[in-house]
Amino acid sequence: MAVKKKSSTSITTSKNSTAKRRSSLPNGEGLQLKDNLELEGITFNYWALFDGHAGTGAAVMASKLLHHKIAEHLVEVVGVLRNSAVLPPTCLNDEPEVVSNTRTLTRAASLRGSMGTPGSPSTPPTRFFIEKKIAHESLVIGAIENAFKEMDSQIERERSMYNISGGCTSLVVVFLLDKLYVANAGDSRAIIIRNGEVIPMSSEFTPETERQRLQYLACLQPHLLGNEFTHLEFPRRVQRKELGKKMLFRNFNMTGWAYKIIEEEDLKFPLVYGEGKKARVMATIGVTRGLGDHDLKVHDSNIHIKPFLSCTPEVRVYDFSEHEHEADDALVLATDGLWDVLSNKEVSEAITSFLSNCDPDDPYRYTLAAQDLVMRARGVLKDRGWRISNDRLGSGDDISVFVIPLQHGNKLT
Amino acid sequence: MAVKKKSSTSITTSKNSTAKRRSSLPNGEGLQLKDNLELEGITFNYWALFDGHAGTGAAVMASKLLHHKIAEHLVEVVGVLRNSAVLPPTCLNDEPEVVSNTRTLTRAASLRGSMGTPGSPSTPPTRFFIEKKIAHESLVIGAIENAFKEMDSQIERERSMYNISGGCTSLVVVFLLDKLYVANAGDSRAIIIRNGEVIPMSSEFTPETERQRLQYLACLQPHLLGNEFTHLEFPRRVQRKELGKKMLFRNFNMTGWAYKIIEEEDLKFPLVYGEGKKARVMATIGVTRGLGDHDLKVHDSNIHIKPFLSCTPEVRVYDFSEHEHEADDALVLATDGLWDVLSNKEVSEAITSFLSNCDPDDPYRYTLAAQDLVMRARGVLKDRGWRISNDRLGSGDDISVFVIPLQHGNKLT
Numbered sequence: 071m072a073v074k075k076k077s078s079t080s081i082t083t084s085k086n087s088t089a090k091r092r093s094s095l096p097n098g099e100g101l102q103l104k105d106n107l108e109l110e111g112i113t114f115n116y117w118a119l120f121d122g123h124a125g126t127g128a129a130v131m132a133s134k135l136l137h138h139k140i141a142e143h144l145v146e147v148v149g150v151l152r153n154s155a156v157l158p159p160t161c162l163n164d165e166p167e168v169v170s171n172t173r174t175l176t177r178a179a180s181l182r183g184s185m186g187t188p189g190s191p192s193t194p195p196t197r198f199f200i201e202k203k204i205a206h207e208s209l210v211i212g213a214i215e216n217a218f219k220e221m222d223s224q225i226e227r228e229r230s231m232y233n234i235s236g237g238c239t240s241l242v243v244v245f246l247l248d249k250l251y252v253a254n255a256g257d258s259r260a261i262i263i264r265n266g267e268v269i270p271m272s273s274e275f276t277p278e279t280e281r282q283r284l285q286y287l288a289c290l291q292p293h294l295l296g297n298e299f300t301h302l303e304f305p306r307r308v309q310r311k312e313l314g315k316k317m318l319f320r321n322f323n324m325t326g327w328a329y330k331i332i333e334e335e336d337l338k339f340p341l342v343y344g345e346g347k348k349a350r351v352m353a354t355i356g357v358t359r360g361l362g363d364h365d366l367k368v369h370d371s372n373i374h375i376k377p378f379l380s381c382t383p384e385v386r387v388y389d390f391s392e393h394e395h396e397a398d399d400a401l402v403l404a405t406d407g408l409w410d411v412l413s414n415k416e417v418s419e420a421i422t423s424f425l426s427n428c429d430p431d432d433p434y435r436y437t438l439a440a441q442d443l444v445m446r447a448r449g450v451l452k453d454r455g456w457r458i459s460n461d462r463l464g465s466g467d468d469i470s471v472f473v474i475p476l477q478h479g480n481k482l483t
Numbered sequence: 484m485a486v487k488k489k490s491s492t493s494i495t496t497s498k499n500s501t502a503k504r505r506s507s508l509p510n511g512e513g514l515q516l517k518d519n520l521e522l523e524g525i526t527f528n529y530w531a532l533f534d535g536h537a538g539t540g541a542a543v544m545a546s547k548l549l550h551h552k553i554a555e556h557l558v559e560v561v562g563v564l565r566n567s568a569v570l571p572p573t574c575l576n577d578e579p580e581v582v583s584n585t586r587t588l589t590r591a592a593s594l595r596g597s598m599g600t601p602g603s604p605s606t607p608p609t610r611f612f613i614e615k616k617i618a619h620e621s622l623v624i625g626a627i628e629n630a631f632k633e634m635d636s637q638i639e640r641e642r643s644m645y646n647i648s649g650g651c652t653s654l655v656v657v658f659l660l661d662k663l664y665v666a667n668a669g670d671s672r673a674i675i676i677r678n679g680e681v682i683p684m685s686s687e688f689t690p691e692t693e694r695q696r697l698q699y700l701a702c703l704q705p706h707l708l709g710n711e712f713t714h715l716e717f718p719r720r721v722q723r724k725e726l727g728k729k730m731l732f733r734n735f736n737m738t739g740w741a742y743k744i745i746e747e748e749d750l751k752f753p754l755v756y757g758e759g760k761k762a763r764v765m766a767t768i769g770v771t772r773g774l775g776d777h778d779l780k781v782h783d784s785n786i787h788i789k790p791f792l793s794c795t796p797e798v799r800v801y802d803f804s805e806h807e808h809e810a811d812d813a814l815v816l817a818t819d820g821l822w823d824v825l826s827n828k829e830v831s832e833a834i835t836s837f838l839s840n841c842d843p844d845d846p847y848r849y850t851l852a853a854q855d856l857v858m859r860a861r862g863v864l865k866d867r868g869w870r871i872s873n874d875r876l877g878s879g880d881d882i883s884v885f886v887i888p889l890q891h892g893n894k895l896t
Binding site: 143146147158160161162163200201202203204207208209210211212213214215216219287290291304305306312315316317318320323324325326327328329344345348380382384385 | 556559560571573574575576613614615616617620621622623624625626627628629632700703704717718719725728729730731733736737738739740741742757758761793795797798
């Protein structure tokens with residue numbers, strides 16, 4: 071299994087990088103890849119973007135190690151993946167079993183207990199020999215998911231010894247056996263631009279998008295709120311003088327809003343608070359998935375944030391064999407610094423128009439397109455601050471962008 | 484506020500209704516509506532489908548009471564809803580406050596604690612006066628959500644006194660102020676057919692679609708599994724002879740699969756088991772949202788199922804004012820008995836072709852279209868059993884269908 075390093079198209083800028091606690095650490099900076107890691111002739115390509123906060127430690131460590139963790143997990147199943155004609159065996163090193171699909175049981179029959187439960191010894195064991203078919207790509211997804219989990223555990227274990235500070239979002243792309251796997255934990259974003267059309271390849275994980283997961287956990291384990299926070303959401307902070315009045319609220323199982331009478335308990339600070347870029351978990355962090363942050367606490371308290379954060383990425387799969395790709399088709403990965411000020415459509419139009427004006431033989435045109443995007447998002451310094459098109463405010467955050475050409479996709483395997 | 488009863492288009496069939504423990508109780512059977520419930524001139528229309536299991540009690544009670552609960556919650560906010568020019572006030576009976584939007588805080592600034600936390604008394608309270616704008620339709624959604632919750636609580640409270648048995652799925656439609664609210668808890672389904680196109684208006688809640696929610700709860704509160712079940716999922720039942728071997732599994736934060744070494748703990752029965760219509764929670768129930776089921780236990784054990792079930796509906800909104808509706812446009816509500824054998828596309832084509840062959844002045848044509856759908860799903864008795872088109876097996880479940888014309892939508896308010 072060969073790991074190919076692909077980092078030449080990453081562009082990073084920061085207006086004031088030393089003063090920022092959230093730093094950007096593109097793949098290119100810290101990668102220590104073994105280019106000659108070969109196993110049974112399967113190559114995988116890898117790109118990753120780690121957006122750090124509250125210190126650089128987690129981002130640097132993830133950029134150096136996450137691809138190795140993914141490779142380790144893929145090596146475990148490489149024999150199964152190579153054998154694409156046969157579905158992955160349920161049990162490894164096992165003779166293929168005769169699978170007898172049981173007759174269809176109605177729900178009513180099941181409710182009468184006829185399907186057999188652990189407590190009914192009379193149920194013949196053959197009843198349970200229905201077997202789920204697992205696709206090869208599910209094994210790649212599982213490998214990436216478990217690699218993220220182990221990466222986070224390693225940061226936890228070694229953070230004191232190596233003084234690993236902060237946390238980071240992680241956006242990872244694996245290209246393997248004609249499929250692109252985009253794994254995202256955080257608020258970076260990946261899109262594919264194909265023939266000028268945008269195909270979103272990730273979604274963002276923020277206090278707003280994950281409100282119900284966070285509230286549900288707080289509701290089940292209220293001690294995590296340290297008697298300082300309420301799991302309920304209100305449209306704004308509740309004031310003491312509003313005790314006894316009716317205010318809008320919602321809890322973990324509501325998407326709508328209703329009025330409730332304000333009680334003493336509701337005066338606590340809300341677990342999820344603020345809108346858009348200002349939304350925070352326990353008034354502290356604006357991103358709900360990623361690696362690290364094991365020591366992150368609510369300011370001036372002993373309340374840990376980490377239980378509310380998840381290191382699980384959402385993995386989306388894009389099948390290369392289903393599409394033909396032109397020279398201007400690209401996968402764009404970027405940190406929230408870009409997407410805060412430019413829409414998917416603006417990015418797509420910028421890339422398409424930039425690439426069509428380049429010499430098609432220029433190997434640096436994707437790098438230049440990434441640079442162009444960064445400049446568009448940062449803007450130029452005018453008398454009223456940094457401005458982008460239509461006199462909008464430029465991004466004040468760090469901005470990292472990958473522009474990855476897709477036309478060679480089918481030639482790599 | 485007027486509640487209009489709309490039940491004439493509901494069609495139910497059951498080949499063997501007395502022997503079935505899962506019974507269908509369409510709106511028309513048990514509704515006791517006060518047609519003259521008027522408040523401030525707002526009318527709402529209501530349709531509902533309750534598919535019972537393990538007894539009829541919950542379904543009958545919900546069909547008699549749920550619309551009253553919804554009406555009660557709507558009455559609370561009717562003054563706010565009428566005042567469509569002004570957004571709902573955060574606090575009721577309060578003077579409108581001057582809302583000062585705070586300056587934009589970066590995540591980095593927040594991590595330094597500058598945004599103010601409960602533990603930092605020096606933070607001026609004005610910092611918190613950012614205020615979320617809540618739309619009117621969110622109040623209707625909240626009213627429906629809370630009505631479901633109260634309905635479930637009332638069934639729980641009164642189940643012994645009135646001998647209320649079983650549970651039921653609930654698919655509810657509320658038409659109010661030019662918007663259609665479709666609330667679904669269970670595995671019934673609603674689609675809108677507009678100009679021959681299908682617009683899905685609900686999704687199903689089953690052990691498979693809610694696997695991660697169920698596994699997450701079991702992982703956080705393992706005592707709910709009663710030492711009989713494992714929260715892990717395997718492609719099939721693990722056998723004792725496989726101890727020490729590697730088998731595919733996934734846990735609550737995985738969508739992919741990976742291999743793990745089988746331990747003693749993994750021999751327990753999986754919390755979620757089976758595929759498609761055979762998928763079950765704790766080998767007992769095939770639907771994960773709805774009302775009732777408070778006494779439901781795993782067969783021959785003292786393990787309660789209810790903690791894993793949710794009474795929260797998913798509510799989708801369809802704005803009538805955004806569309807023109809023709810005579811053949813319809814909202815179709817049906818129990819899983821229909822959707823098990825017919826796809827959305829087949830239902831849409833059947834409705835469109837049936838209605839176009841009717842006399843456009845026949846007031847019963849929607850009722851007849853619903854009857855036609857039921858017959859298509861049940862099939863005809865041949866020598867090899869009940870058969871539908873293409874010699875497929877007919878539905879063995881109960882089948883209830885509403886076909887609701889949409890063309891009068893804009894005239895009702």
